[in-house]
Amino acid sequence: MISLTSPTKTWAHSWPAGAKLAGLCIATLGLFFLQSVPVHAAVFAVVLGLYALPGRAFFVSGLRKLQLLWPFILIVAIWHVWSGQMAEGAAVILRLMSAVALANLVTMTTRLTDMIDVVRFLARPFARFGLRSDILELAIALVIRLTPVLIQKGNLLSQAWRARSRRRAGWRIILPFTILALDDADQVAEALRARGGFNT
Amino acid sequence: MEKNVALIALFAALIAALGLIPKITLGFGVPITAQSLGVMLCGTILGSKRGALAVLLFLLLVAIGLPLLSGGRGGLGVFVSPSAGFLIGWPFAAFVTGWIVENWRSAPLTLVAGVASIIGGIFLMYAFGIVGLSVSLDKTLIEAAGLVSAFVLGDVIKAGIAGMLTAALAKARPASVLSRADVI
Amino acid sequence: MTLERLNIETPNASGSQIVLTDLCYSVDGKGILQGITLKTSAPRIGIVGRNGSGKSTLARILAGLIEPTSGSALVNGHNLAKDRKAALAEVGILFQNPDHQIIFPTVLEEVSFGLRQLGQAKKTAEENARKTLDAFGKAHWADAYVNNLSQGQKHLVCLMAVVAMQPRMIILDEPYSGLDIPTKHQLTRYLSRYQGALLHITHDPSDLSGYDDVVWLEQGAVEQSGAADVVIPAYVAQMNTLGGSDDISDLSH
């Protein structure tokens, strides 16, 4: 599975992931205290500038991710035009786009392994409640490894349905699919135990 | 221990796989997705704790940048988007759904799991979703509730499916419905 | 319905006409099958080739489960990816792993599903499913939960589900892997009685004794195809040579 990290290398790729995330938190919080439309517009322009710095490919793929917001933007726009509160509407839309764009920016410039390091760091205080960071890391690896396997098996199941039916598979294959997942869990548990499990 | 980790990881993967069932994006951008059925199943099959952990693990992977939400979305952006309230509600929904199935033993499992899914996967989940929408779109709670009503029909059907699936599973493989297994 | 394609003891099976024209299939731009052209109407066809050579993919195209990226695949003149109604009458497919095939919790539900899809009413479908179980001497399995069956037993359930629909051709994707010797013998016997065509994917050339034609795939293309007694020896010779060398297939990415 390919993570959403951008293949275009930027200078931000080498910044510490923890700092980027902390910065993102503060910036997002800040956005909710801003009310002025010109300031929001300026912020959004700066964000777009950040997207433009690494080059065209990065900019385009970043905008494509923002595109997913158009239904929200449309509905808020219609709403505010109808109620006549244009300024509030513009602020809401700009804030939404800036917040999502900034968050995506961190995702696009942070490697998966760096993210996992942050997770390990953040998990540390929870150790006293029994959260072991090695187990958490392993669980992350397992999901990354097994999601494609499960999806492939799901595809085979729906083909098995189609092989005997003129219609597409309905919700009914979710039962055998769940059983596959449960079987896989049994086997993975054994594979883990066979190599030491968590007690060594 | 290994078994619990494997189950939690596999159900996180199951939610991810359900994201491939084509989503329908409504007028206001939050998709109708089979992934919320996955959340209900986590509760009804794995039970409260494991179910909630599986959903949390799934969200953690989304947050660190894997494209596991329906339509191949993911990353930190979705947690500040209008969907965020729902996403935050997911683990609570799974927990409450699972808790009800664990503790309400006097009725047939189809009914219990179905009703539990409605309480956890609709009432509770929508409470979170409505707050999220109202914050992110700057609407009142009532207005946000109006938007969310578009999900009701689909989610009632999903709750029905979760109920039937859980009961069918309990018949075919009793040991695998952990929310009802007496050794936890 | 009688199990006419199964019951007749002296095999005199009839083939289906398979016509593949410059067939290509790719996923995400990665070519999996390339320019396959083939014509056969033998009643017993084998497909051999190394792991990943595209055998299962070809099988799924023949069954109409996936559509070729370019080129065409016709079975008895039908494009089965488009014409699903014809597909059900033309082709049944036995997947390699029964866990990927079985959809319902009990044996009877599983076997009658396909019959209902053929348009039979619920009662008729169940009756006919029971007849199929009977023909295999497995009437007592009707209400058994599939999950309690052993691997070999699950395989047989899948086979019965396919046979019940009486397709003109059955595609078998490594039907014997993981089966014990007696089960394998018995399945072989059931299958040899089948009056329709069989298209059998296998890694064990001895499974194909008595077969008419064999297609040998290599990296998504036809390496050789024709009469079984020509292709099989060539295939076995090359496989043994490769087995002597030390490369476990290249990893060129």
Next chain:
Amino acid sequence: MTLERLNIETPNASGSQIVLTDLCYSVDGKGILQGITLKTSAPRIGIVGRNGSGKSTLARILAGLIEPTSGSALVNGHNLAKDRKAALAEVGILFQNPDHQIIFPTVLEEVSFGLRQLGQAKKTAEENARKTLDAFGKAHWADAYVNNLSQGQKHLVCLMAVVAMQPRMIILDEPYSGLDIPTKHQLTRYLSRYQGALLHITHDPSDLSGYDDVVWLEQGAVEQSGAADVVIPAYVAQMNTLGGSDDISDLSH
């Protein structure tokens, strides 16, 4: 660490002492293994038996993955279900399906995981994992994604992950099913060089040529055990007889 158990070319493998005493295993009151008593320290042991006879269950008990319901299983004097630390040094297991065994997304992570479990530091573990890849001539696989590998390649990854841990015995649960001929030859060759013991479950008696002892299980009990050249012919004869009859294993529930 050197791969001493792998590198020596002239096989002179040493066995592990396996002692099973009145071993029983049941799930939900259903007996799966019954009263198995057995003692062997042969370096090459085969296990045969019909589908559902309990072979994989026995393998899991020997690897210490599950505990016998009653009776005892000792490998070189250790109770491996209890003593998991000893288990890692004593037994490695290769499952039939590599997708059930491979835990990590990349080859290096997969191979080094077991070494870290043995207590090696992250860096040492990675170095040793690379050495193992090297010994198999697969150093360039280190960063490959498992999902892009072929079936045979995944099998080899599993084998390398097990071999890296240098257990005294490797249990193989139908390691060749679904593999093409060359891959099978190559894996056979890698395995034959292994200096530890091998315990090999298979449905194909020819996989066991050159083996010392064979255990034949039937419905959860030992039907016959002893020298391979005694047990295998008896087993094959009975399987062929059964294959001639028409019952495809009883379903007695």
